[in-house]
Amino acid sequence: MTEVTETSPIARRYALAFSNRSVEEALFVSSPVLSIRGLTTEFVTPAGVVKAVSDVSWDLHPGETLGVVGESGSGKSVTAMSILRLIQSPPGRIVAGEILFEGRDLLKMPAKELRQLRGSEIGMIFQDPMTSLNPVLAVGQQIAEALRLHDRRMSRDKARARAIELLTMVGVPNPEGRFDQYPHEHSGGMRQRAMIAMAIANDPKVLIADEPTTALDVTIQAQVLDVLRTASERTNAATILITHDLGVIAExxxxxxxxxxxxxxxxxxxFSIFSAPRHPYTLGLMSSLPRLDVDLQRLDPIPGAPPNPINLPTGCSFHPRCRVSKGRDLCRTQVPPLYDIGGGQQAACHFSEEVPAEMAVVSREMGARLGSAGA
Amino acid sequence: MTGTAAHIVRTLLLSLITLLGVSVLIFLMLRVLPGDPARVLAGLNASEEQVAQIRQQLGLDESLLSQYWHFISGVVQGDLGESARTSRPASAEIAVRLPATLILAFVATVVGSLVGVTAGVLAAVRRNTVLDHVVSSVAMMGVSMPVYWLGLLLILLFAVTLGWLPAAGSGQPLSIVLPAVTLAAFSTALVSRMTRASMLEVLGQDFMRTAEAKGAPPRTVIIKHGLRNAFIPILTVISLQFGALLGGAVLTETVFGWPGIGRLLVDSIGARDFAVVQGIVLVYAAVFILLNVVVDVLYVVVDPRIRY
Structure with a gap:
């Protein structure tokens, strides 16, 4: 099972518990390094306008790892792409919002200024290392490019030496030899390690990892995530970890x-997400997750299918699939705002206070107590 | 690269068979064509005896098999035979004219590639804008404009009206401008279309986004990461165009009085000058084969995934 190291969230949680400060205090003492406010990103398609992200706001604090979770089409990747303005336009466009990095709005910044932040202050790791590396350039050259783009005076030799150092750091064996090899000569895991090396090359303050292990073999996923954690700790970068895998989130x-x-x-x-979720969708994610640590009689999947992004349900877009809503009018007519629950927890549900009771019901149905052990 | 070297050797050896095949085809084709070289040479008022005598001189009275043997054993020794018209060695006739055509085709290819790739990249990057539509329309004109018509128009404007450039011949350094531009028009259009299509495919690729996320400026993203990946099909079109320009130079050479091999070929076919026609066709075939080998090597340079 989960190895409890000093750096695991569990350990950090305990550390917080013993430091006489609430989680909220501990996280909010420092001002956020990245703030998203009211971000709305749309895609114009022949079938209509897709609101991929609408009115999303959150903060990223120095040193923390922020997990963003949701199913395909939930807007998590589009949010990540919007941060560095990597949305292809057309068809995409960011129609509203602010993305503040150290107080400056990335969305209003001139392109040249933004380029100076891309890859230096904010590093990004993409989902598929098979397609995200340039197939006709040597892997090492691509890392060296990231270095030389932000330090014009760096010599080729120095960039090479530093790139080899980075490859060593992310656990690529024989880094000198690997430097001159092309992506097709690397395995998926090695390529993603190289991507991580590229993203941390300039010691970024923010590291965005967009489903970094989705395209990899299960056996490699854990290794790559460990490399990512080590990398973000070494550079002390605040990390945004986008995934649909709750196991990755937990760990x-x-x-x-x-x-x-x-x-x-x-x-x-x-901790709260797993032990005391306050949104029915989060509860649904928990109850549909197979687990090894508790003996489940059965899984309780979320009924229905993800919503059509062109024609989202009225009111709360989760209401047609929701087991808490029970057909109440409020859910169909009113979009729930993010309610403050306390302890840094927020949930966009009109009836979030009913979720704990529902969780008990689900637990009974499944023959195990959700929110206990593991997580 | 050892694999590549072996591939080149193998290709060159195989090309000998190709050349042999070409020699058989062109030899037979010339003999099947109506028209008797001896009669052409002898002139309208020659007697039957004179024609027969010339035929004997040229070896045309022998059997096809022995004529071919004669021809091919000469070729192996570097002897293409004698021109029926000038009585000089065909190889000498070709050697005098070949450089002019090679230079013309080379300049036209360089111009066509540079302009075509630039226009194609711009059209792809600014797709569906006015610029893209202008490039597309001009390319369409370039593809559909007959070479001799374009050549005449250019002569009219730049040589006759403006007097900036010589109209014909190859005496001055500037003489090459008009024929090269005329010849390049078609390949420019073709290369720009291919570049646009190939770039559009690459522009949406994930690694382009990676390059952008690194902080690379648009120019670096488009050229270093994009064009290099889009280049294989472009390279193929350029090389094919160079070959086509060698052959297609016939009309251009005629319009501009350019002393190249294309005109020699047309004149020699008209005169049923077998030795020269056979020689030129073999030279074309050899140039094509060499061109292919060069392109094979360039593929490896451009795309490291390609191995032979």
């Missing part, structure tokens, strides 16, 4: 943002 995130239908539906620290 690596400090705080969690749950997204559904382009909106944030729940924000909480990782």
């Amino acid at each position: 690596h995130a400090d705080r969690v943002i749950v997204m559904y239908g382009g909106k944030v539906v729940e924000v909480a620290d990782v």
Whole structure:
């Protein structure tokens, strides 16, 4: 099972518990390094306008790992791409919001200024290392490029030496030899390590990892995530970890943002997300997750399918699939705002106070107590 | 690269068979064509005896098999035979004319590639803008404009009206401008279309986004990361165009009085000058084969995934 190291979120949680400070205090003493306010990103398609992200706001604090979780189409990747303005336009466009990095709005910044931040202050790791590396350039050259783009005076030799150092740091064996090899000569795991090396090359303050292990073999996923954690700790970067894998969240995130239908539906620290979710969707994610640590009689999947992003349900977009709503009018007509629950937890549900009781019901149905042990 | 070297050797050896095949084809084709070289040479008022005599001189009275043997054993020794018209060695006739055509085709290819790739990249990057539509329309004109018509228009404007450039011949350094531009028009259009299509495919690729996320400026993203990846099909079109320009130079050479091999070929076919026609066709075939080998090597340079 989970190895409890000093750096695991569990250990950090305990550390917080003994430091006589609330989680909230501990996280909010420092001002956020990245703040998203009211971000709305749309895609114009022949079938209509897709609101991939609508009115999303959250903060990223120095040193923390923020997990962003949600199913395909929930808007988590689009949020990440919007931060560095990597949304292809057309068809995409950011229609509203602010993304403040150290007080400066990335969305209003001139392109040249933004380029100076890309890859130096904010590093990014993409989902598929098979397609995210340039197939006709040597892997090492691509890392060296990241260095030389932000330090014009760096010599080729120095960039090479530093790139080899970075490859060593991310655990690539024989880094001198690997430097001159091309992506197709590397395995998926090695390529993603190289991507991580590229992203941390300039010691970024923010590291965005967009489903960094989704395209990898299960056996490699854990290794790559460990490399990512080590890398973000070494550079002391605040990390945004986007994933649909709750197991990854449990093990690596400090705080969690749950997204559904382009909106944030729940924000909480990782303990609360698993032990006391306050949004029915989060509860649904928990109850559909197979677990090894508790003996489940059965899984309780979320009924229905993800919503059509062109034509989202009225009111709360989760209401057609919700087991708490029970057909109440409020859910159908009113979009729930993010309610403050306390302890840094927020949930966008009109009836979030009913979720704990529902959780007990689900637990009975499944033959195990959710929110206990593991997580 | 050892694999590549072996591939080149193998290709060159195989190309000998190709050349042999070409020699058989062109030899037979010339013999099947109506028209008797001896009669052409002898002139309208020659008697049957004179024609027969010339035929004997040229070896045309022998059997096809022995004529071919004669021809091919000469070729192996570097002897293409004698021109029926000038009585000089065909190889000498070709050697005099070949450089002019090679230079013309080379300049036209360089111009066509540079302009075509630039226009294609711009059209792809600014797709569906006015610039893209202008490039597309001009390319369409370039593809559909007959070479001799474009050549005449250019002569009219730049040589006759403006007097900036010589109209014909190859005496001055500037003489090459008009024929090269005329010849390049078609390949520019073709290369720009291919570049646009190939770039559009690459522009949406994940690694382009990675390059952007690194902080690379648009120019670096588009050229270093994009164009390099889009280049394989472009390279193929350029090399094919160079080959086509060698052959297609016939009309251009005629319009501009350019002393190249294309005109020699047309004149020699008209005169049923077998030795020269066979020689030129073999030279074309050899140039094509060499071109392919060069392109094979360039593929490896451009795309490290390609191995032979």
